[in-house]
Amino acid sequence: MNTIIRKQISIHPEVMDLLNKQIAMEMHASAAYLAMASWCDQRELLNSKELFYKQAEEEREHAMKFFTFINDNGGAAISPSIDSVNNDFESLKAIYEKSLDQEIAVSDSIKKIFKKARTEDDFVTEVFLQWFITEQAEEEDKFRSIIDIFDLMEGMPLKMIDERIPTE
Amino acid sequence: MKTVCNSSADIHIEMETFCRFQLYFYEKTIPLTFPQLLQLRQQLLQLTSPNNLYRIIENENCALLFVADKKELLFLEVPSLIALKEELLFFFSFDTNNILI
Numbered sequence: 355m356n357t358i359i360r361k362q363i364s365i366h367p368e369v370m371d372l373l374n375k376q377i378a379m380e381m382h383a384s385a386a387y388l389a390m391a392s393w394c395d396q397r398e399l400l401n402s403k404e405l406f407y408k409q410a411e412e413e414r415e416h417a418m419k420f421f422t423f424i425n426d427n428g429g430a431a432i433s434p435s436i437d438s439v440n441n442d443f444e445s446l447k448a449i450y451e452k453s454l455d456q457e458i459a460v461s462d463s464i465k466k467i468f469k470k471a472r473t474e475d476d477f478v479t480e481v482f483l484q485w486f487i488t489e490q491a492e493e494e495d496k497f498r499s500i501i502d503i504f505d506l507m508e509g510m511p512l513k514m515i516d517e518r519i520p521t522e
Numbered sequence: 523m524k525t526v527c528n529s530s531a532d533i534h535i536e537m538e539t540f541c542r543f544q545l546y547f548y549e550k551t552i553p554l555t556f557p558q559l560l561q562l563r564q565q566l567l568q569l570t571s572p573n574n575l576y577r578i579i580e581n582e583n584c585a586l587l588f589v590a591d592k593k594e595l596l597f598l599e600v601p602s603l604i605a606l607k608e609e610l611l612f613f614f615s616f617d618t619n620n621i622l623i
């Protein structure tokens with residue numbers, strides 16, 4: 355029976371379930387960044403606003419990578435429901451700290467799928483996930499260095515700090 | 523070609539051709555494609571999550587489930603719901619050591 359399934363699908367079904375959860379996580383991250391972008395936009399924090407609009411787009415692209423990967427390999431990608439998006443923030447620094455937490459959670463989740471793919475000998479998924487492992491390391495680093503700016507410029511006006519935030 | 527998936531007489535899946543399958547569910551025989559089987563697996567995993575199962579047991583003690591792109595409706599009492607889920611999981615279990623290499 356196993357070979358029958360194998361002929362229809364090249365990824366392990368339980369790995370596929372985790373990949374579908376990852377789609378939901380990326381889409382939630384996208385929505386979360388959009389909320390952050392709006393907060394910054396309303397307060398004329400131009401660099402931060404640009405960064406978060408871009409982040410929101412990027413997370414959606416990540417979700418789409420998982421989405422097409424699942425379907426291209428014979429699986430069933432699921433369009434997720436996105437709930438409880440926080441639109442209420444206390445400060446710009448808090449937003450960046452939340453972003454780092456979110457990126458770390460995503461990294462951990464991707465590593466979990468990577469491990470599962472490895473135990474199931476799902477090499478297709480393992481290779482696919484390598485790009486995301488590198489991407490996540492970059493994302494974490496980006497937010498860490500921004501949080502450093504806040505520490506270095508403590509006490510300075512918010513707009514001056516915002517001007518130091520790289521948009522790329 | 524007919525390959526029987528599981529030993530349960532009441533509920534089992536058979537392969538008809540490369541991309542056509544049959545679900546035998548008591549007196550019903552439902553033809554299913556592979557994407558429809560994937561969808562059924564997903565629905566059953568959702569229905570039998572601890573929270574949903576608890577809700578089913580606390581309330582009507584059964585579930586109605588559309589299958590085969592909503593062409594068929596299954597009435598599932600808790601034992602048959604679990605048996606069908608087990609059958610689907612068995613169908614989708616594959617031991618990669620045998621086949622990937």
Ligand SMILES: [Fe+2]
Pocket residue numbers: 380383412413416460
């Ligand atoms: Fe992402």
Ligand SMILES: [Fe+2]
Pocket residue numbers: 383413457460493
């Ligand atoms: Fe990210």
